[in-house]
Amino acid sequence: MNLHPLLEPGWVNAILPELILSIGAMVLLFVRARGLASPIALIALIATAWSENLVLPGTYFGNTYQISGLTRIFDITFILAAILATLFASDYLSREGIEGGEFYALLMWGTAGMMMMGKGLDLLIVILGLEILSICIFVLLGYNRKLSVGNEASLKYFLMGAFATGFILYGTALLYGQTGSTNMTQLAAYSSNLRGDAGPLTAIAFVLIMAGFGFKLSLVPFHPWAPDVYQGGPTPVAAWLSTAPKAATLLVLARIFTAMTPTLQANSWMNMMAALAILSMIVGNAVAIAQRDLKRMLAYSGIAHVGYMMVALMTLRDEGVASVAVYTMVYALMNIGAFGVVSMLAKNQNDPQTLDDIAGLGFRRPFYGLALTVCMFSLSGLPPTAGFISKFYVFKTAVESGHTTIALIGILTSIVSVYYYLRVVYYVYMKESPEGSAVPMDGGAFATAALAISVIGILIIGIFPTPLFQAAGAGARQLFMLR
Amino acid sequence: MITFAIFFFFAAIAVIFALVVILHRNPVVGALALVASFFALAVMYVLLEVPFLAALQVIVYAGAIMVLFLFVIMLLNLQHQPEPHTRPIQQFLGYVSSASFGIGLVYYVAKYAVMENPNGLFVADARTIGIRLFEAYAFPFEMVSILLLAAIVGALFLSARTGAAAR
Amino acid sequence: MIPTQWFLILSAILFAIGVCGVLTRRNGITIFMSIELMVNATNLTFLAYARQFHQIHGVIFVFFVMAIAAAEAAVGLAIFISLYHHRQTIDVDEANLMRW
Amino acid sequence: MTHVLSTTLWLPIVAAVILMFFPRRSANAIKAVGLTASIATFIISLGIVQQFQEGRAGFQLVEVKTWIAQWGINYALGVDGISLWLVLLTTLLTPVVFLSSWNTIHKHPKEYVIAFLIMEAAMIGVFVATDLILFYVFFELTLLPMYLVIGVWGGANRIYAAIKFFLFTIFGSLLMLLGIIYLGFLQFHYSGRPTFAITDMYGLSLPPHIQAWLFAAFALAFAIKVPLFPLHTWLPDAHVEAPTGGSIILAGVMLKMGTYGFLRLVLPLFPDATIRHANVMMGLAVIGIMYGALVAWVQPDMKKLVAYSSVSHLGFCVLGIFALNQTAIEGSILQMVNHGLSTGALFLLVGVVYERRHTRLLADYGGIAHTMPVYATLFVIAMLSSVGLPGLNGFVGEFLILSGSFKTNPRWTIAAATGVILAAIYLLWLVQRVFYGPITKEENKSIPEIAWNEIAATIPLIVLMVWIGVYPNYFLRKMTPSVQRLLKIVEKQNPDVMYASVRTGFSRSRPAEAGPHTEAGKR
């Protein structure tokens, strides 16, 4: 690994968003006034979003850190997720009486971790970013300390996460042994030199790394933590956890796949990813039907969605990466929107938030009902929502790459998914809430604003997707040119 | 020749104490065994010509981290809690799968990771490492600072007692 | 000079033992110790390769891995303490409020 | 107006958005706005007819705006002879729905009106979209409002029906989506230019085995929507549970989206597969005709009866489409409109008594022609239109379909023609059971006569029934070039000599020196 002895000029610009986030988070630690925490966090996040404009594309820190159009899109997804989570959390935390700066600080560090993880060209950076993220998640999941479910979620995620990290590390070590580097450019060079003939140790390394990242993505069979953790964790955290980290992980996978494309193609290792994708789509959608707890249901649906995204990624084409970029952003909007509505349920958070709790919501609280409906339809991939356009992109990519059968499986499973998404709409509009026992919805201005952002975002991307497509496409092509 | 003997001796120690970790029912014993195993690994590091990391292994790992473990075990009085038996199927599958995994891994490593010994001296002393760390690896190093800060904040937050009181 | 391969084999054995511990033990801290064992096995591999390649990168990687392990240990142990506060046990099999 | 199609399409949506900000209490104002908007839409849509040029085959009043440039997806609208009347049918039936449900929707009127307006726009969109993706978007967009309409304002078993409706439809349409994607890929593959414009796709000539798969995907979606025989079971449930307005739109327009899809996409895109499977499709259609009729006959529930009759009638449409000749296809298009009018009217009228008696069981009625003579008259007219009495619209459609398909496949046609007998059996049974005979139930003696708004909703339908029945050429003329072009694409056009009229005057005992079949081309 050929590292520069000195930092290049312009490094401040390169890590400006991360800097703003980290510093903002540190500031938050010292904020005593509880009401101020979320506004400060929002300001910091918006500043981060703004600073994305100042970042110059290029590689930094001795070819270990790459900023491109693609990372910018993902950064925006992370920031969006963080903003939405912050907005929902603000109301959630004050309702639970646990408002505090640490929450937002961890959220922002986690976001910074994801950004660095996504930009890392060296597995070292990736793993460090991943670890920052993981630490933040461990704490955030247990943030509501009154909750035994939250504690349990935190424990489960911690044990599984550390276990998975062990695998990633060991895989990386083996890979390092094979390639003599952990840098992706080196990996790419190794891969294209090697052509088909990668030994079993490389395969093992690949499997171990994929298993570790598969854990983060909650791909079947590495998924089982997801429902428990989503259910137990504070709902805004679950919302955030279900979207942004997956996006970051997918970006890392996109990089790894791009780097290793010749090897992957020659050894048809992508069959593994195909199997994971298919399993995820089937298991996620099938089990989601059996769930009555909304968060668990969304967890399984998330498993299925990752399956769809995997379908796009396994095509090993720039279109696939672009569609994943689009999908993750859309998924962040719609999934956090859906979780957001759940987060407003003012009930004992130790109890499951079931479908019954949202019965009659559409007429009780029309906007929330409508927003949830829009999110559900977007999740099920029906036009004119963004969910449709992104799913379309994914399947289009799959078909164009000759993966018609997998696309067919994806379509069939998404038919299944329609059933449980529709069931939510059914509860929202067609089920009368039992008289007097309706769970109150406690949505403040922040949460409502967040929902509005989700809904408007879903519709705008659904109806005018071109700018996002173009940006994603350009970014993805860059990634592939750099290979 | 002596190096081979040292290797095998400490390798055996590392493995045996590792087995003690996972087999002994008392967590205190397990923790101490882990410390022993880490010491053995530190010896390995020396054999691998990275004495600096051997020192770090002893100081940070065996010294700090494992003490933290022991501290927590003591704090929670876990040494008196006998660990109940688990479901046999989990146990069985756990042993079988990890054994097969280990055998497979060893097999592949033994078969495919055949390498000639490198020539020359591997310089990985504290000075070299330090220079690289603060020049080329300055950015990851800063990332670690965030990592640790987050961990500190998180650990403080989580272990505070307020949560349990209001359960 | 001891062949790199031998270190790798040792590392593999230790890693497998660590995995075995995770899978077979109920005590959360023991599980976590097993994970530490896995991480250390990783470190051994890195160092073995680093010496093989005469690359300082592997060594520095291990350095960072140690930092990661420390951070995880801090947070992890805090979680166990919190778990103990909630349940008076750190038997992870007891933590099954959420399932199905 | 140059953007008459867009105006027609977006006006209901604009109205719906405006209505979202209305207070929920002002039910009458909301209904009034809904009605006004839908009537305005109808009037604007008359402009489409007025600007439509007869004799042109391709899309007219075309509007194209780039939508997703990189995939060649456009916001492209246009009408041709195939879609023209379906657009009008949609814009006509929506105000009819609002009128007929003026006094009957007490639960959440705001959402009701909004749902129908969005549905109207989506349905118009289906018929005017000339881009495959746009078509699909509108095709699916109709689902949500209808799902809500059935599920929220429906009958006792509405949830089951709504979910069944949705799942059936989505099953087909998602598979079609895959087909669309694949088609777009092939289009790109062959032409090197990404496009989803339907007219561009017409130029594709795909290898037969690919056609077969794509045909299966598309035909399945549309067959479910129509619905064709073994896939029809969602329809009775959906109809029975839907509120009156929902049934009208569902039967009147939504089912046509399936038959329209066959015409617009399946036939021209997959001509080989179409020709190869035409017999199967005709067979299914014929089975549907007889099956629907027979099952309708034994229904104890009025709405279910009419619902099964829809299965039967739509079977005629599909039969005509796959007969693949000018007459049958024109008849089929006309029959789509006819069915919308007559079955729409029947559902409307069934709803009238349902609102008064809250039962749809035939056994609960009897002799109400006594208490509701005007209502009975209107019902009988709608029934006769549905039965296919010459002079009313149903006959023209069925006749053209059958006489056209007879040329292609006499056997199936003869079987299908039994549907004509069966239609008389079940519909007359319905009328006899409900309207005739002595009044046996006390409640029926005081049942109030049909109200002004319901009459006003029915009258336009009846006027059109008569109009189409008496002067169908006005409607047929505008279709002809488009259907000819369609058949040319399918490459199955029989060189049909155009029918020529007889001429006024004497002819000698050896008549028809200038017989109809000698004088070609005159219309």
Added chain:
Amino acid sequence: MLNNLWLIPAFPFLGFLLNGLLGKRLGKGFVTFVGPAASALSAIAGTIAVFQYHAANPDGARYVNLVYNWISSGGIGADLAFQLDPLSVVMLMVVTWVGTLIHIYSVGYMAHEEGYWRYFSYLNLFLAEMLVLVLGSSYLLMFVGWEGVGLCSYLLIGFYYDKDYAAAAGKKAFVVNRIGDFGFLIAMFLMFAHFSTVDFAAVSLAAQNGAAPWLISAICLLLFLGACGKSAQIPLYVWLPDAMAGPTPVSALIHAATMVTAGVYMVVRSNALFRLAPNAMMVVATVGALTALFAATIAIRQWDIKKVLAYSTVSQLGFMFIGVGVGAFTAGLFHVVTHAFFKACLFLGSGSVIHAMSGEQDIRKMGGLRSKIPITWWTFAIATFAIAGFPPASGFFSKDEILASALANPYFPKAFNVFIWVLGTVAAFCTAFYMYRLLYLTFFGTFRGTDEQEHHIHESPGSMTIPLLILATLSLVGGAILGWPHHHFLAKWLAPIFAEIPGVPEAQYEISPNLEYGLMFVSSAIAVVGWLLARSRYATRGYAADDAFTASSPAIARGMENKWYVDEFYNATIVRPLERLSQFLWRGVDALIDGVLSLGGYIVAAVGDLLRFFQTGNVRNYALMFFLGVIVFMWVLA
């Protein structure tokens, strides 16, 4: 007028609209005026048109008046065009004038009915549709009228819709007719498919120009299926007796004089086709003969005055089909005309009787009405005289001509001719018998009804009796005027419609005078025998003879009385099985489809429910799953 032939049906149609839309509001006087006036205007306009037609065109060419192109799509189309030719003229005159008489009659008969306006609007509509039927220039337009009159028949049979039987009878009529229409439709499809037209002239021309024999036979048989439905022939006759549930003038107009003869009109209209298809003609003749006899046997044992007449109508229609079936198209049409006179008269007379009897229709409750309602009696007697076939009444000429043609036609083998003739002759005998039975039971003997009925008996008003008188006159002399043998006005008039077809016998063939006079004698004799037999049995003793017959051969009596159980047979063999099939399709097949489809759903849900339990909540299980996944993939990839 000739250029506005459409006005002829338009007048009654306008009447329909006026009566239907305004009749209820504007009251009875308005309806009384509009209804008959519309009919009369139509009759007058028709007459003018006929005169103009004849003046412009003495040699009987076809005149077509195109109104507009009705349907036109691809090669298939039809015009709204009316035509006049000798055949149309005959039908036009019968329909409009008889129709007008019956309209007038109805003013009296229906005077006290609640749905007066409704009645007249239906009746006007009927007339309009009937005129479309007879004036239409193509099969399709004919079909329009065909179905239209079917509709009116349905509406008028079900006029008393609050009576279950009336509503059921209306439906039955419509459905049975639809079965026939099915044949008609298919026939038209065949024409379109092979001739590309349904214009009468063009079709017959195309048929003559070398169309395949099977095709022509098929078309003819299918058309005849339609005729069977409309004209109540075996096997589709069952609706007509039930149709008597309608008001009596309706029975007279629709179910005796005009609509039911549409089938005959159609066959005559298609004479070129039929003549090219002797097989089909044979079928027609056979069906006609069987129907004539079969219905006659049933008529013998009916107690309802209108039922007797209904079966008589079926029987007479059978005669007409014998006529057209054996190629004696003129004779068949002749019988249509005469039948229109006498059967209308009979029905109207029976209406008058029922009117007098305060609605009583059972002849067992009548008797001795001769003196109480003399005009009715006289007209009824004349009409009976005519239908029984006594010379020189109209029925004699037409029936005799039919039977003579049956025996002497050049189309079929001798044996067949004899067979048809025998059947026809027996049926003619039965006709005389049951008609006189009816006459005696009704008008002779002693009154058998209640005192109250007796008290109310009164002669009908002028509006009813005048049509009776006119029709009776026509029944008496109409035959002689129109069809005196060898000075056959009708034959001459109709000659132009029968095209000469090479190799096919002429449509108007000669019968040797000897045979003819011989047969005339036989006919007369049969009528006399029938009359005498009836007289001996019923003239004085009431219906005691029938009771005796019941006692002596109960099976036959019950069979005849119950119409040979044909309805029951149809019910058991067609209706019930079909209904059971439908139930099976609904509850069986539909449920099966739903079951299979939802099974897929259940399987998915069950799989989901099953997989759910892998989610044990135990994090170590999760780790194991994770690890097993790793091992599997390692195994596969490495």
